Amino acid sequence: MKVGKVVGTVVSTVNIPLLDEHRLLLCDIQDVDGDVAGHTICIDVVDAGVGDAVLILDEGSSARQILGLDAGAIRAVIVGVIDELVVDGELRDVG
Amino acid sequence: MQLARVIGSVVATEKVEGLAGVRFLMIQPLDKNQEPVGRTVVAADAVHMAGPGELVYFVSSREAAEALPVRFVPVDHAITGIVDEVHLVAGS
Numbered sequence: 001m002k003v004g005k006v007v008g009t010v011v012s013t014v015n016i017p018l019l020d021e022h023r024l025l026l027c028d029i030q031d032v033d034g035d036v037a038g039h040t041i042c043i044d045v046v047d048a049g050v051g052d053a054v055l056i057l058d059e060g061s062s063a064r065q066i067l068g069l070d071a072g073a074i075r076a077v078i079v080g081v082i083d084e085l086v087v088d089g090e091l092r093d094v095g
Numbered sequence: 096m097q098l099a100r101v102i103g104s105v106v107a108t109e110k111v112e113g114l115a116g117v118r119f120l121m122i123q124p125l126d127k128n129q130e131p132v133g134r135t136v137v138a139a140d141a142v143h144m145a146g147p148g149e150l151v152y153f154v155s156s157r158e159a160a161e162a163l164p165v166r167f168v169p170v171d172h173a174i175t176g177i178v179d180e181v182h183l184v185a186g187s
Contacts, residue, residue, distance in 0.1 A: 007187035014142050015176030016162050039127040041096040041152050050184055060158040073154045073162030073175050
């Protein structure tokens with residue numbers, strides 16, 4: 001899993017049927033220093049909001065398991081909202 | 096999934112079995128500010144409606160084939176939606 005931050009939302013009406021039921025959130029992926037190391041568009045199953053630090057799962061089989069699917073073009077899912085992050089004994093600002 | 100811009104199309108008559116009827120488009124991956132990032136790739140169009148110039152999002156790796164009618168096909172990028180709007184928080 002990866003640490004990220006929700007920075008926006010993506011709206012689409014034309015998409016694969018599976019995505020009709022899900023909100024898409026645009027997330028920064030952060031490296032160990034807290035710097036932005038790319039972005040990903042995620043499905044949200046924990047009601048995360050813009051500005052939240054989040055835990056991002058980026059693996060298809062696990063993503064399908066969470067959503068209870070046997071098949072589906074799904075990879076990135078927000079699986080948690082981070083309250084506290086400590087790296088090398090140092091508390092990181094996740095706000 | 097990542098954002099991308101459709102920049103062209105690819106036509107191939109002779110294809111691996113299972114890819115009949117699948118459209119292929121050239122896409123340029125974008126960062127969150129919609130600036131090009133990385134190399135262009137060929138993606139299968141799983142929404143059947145994407146066209147040149149459009150802002151889309153795509154899924155990579157094994158999951159790309161999951162977006163297509165035949166699930167076990169050699170496809171590693173697939174367009175899974177056409178973007179209407181991106182709301183990006185200012186300053187991020």
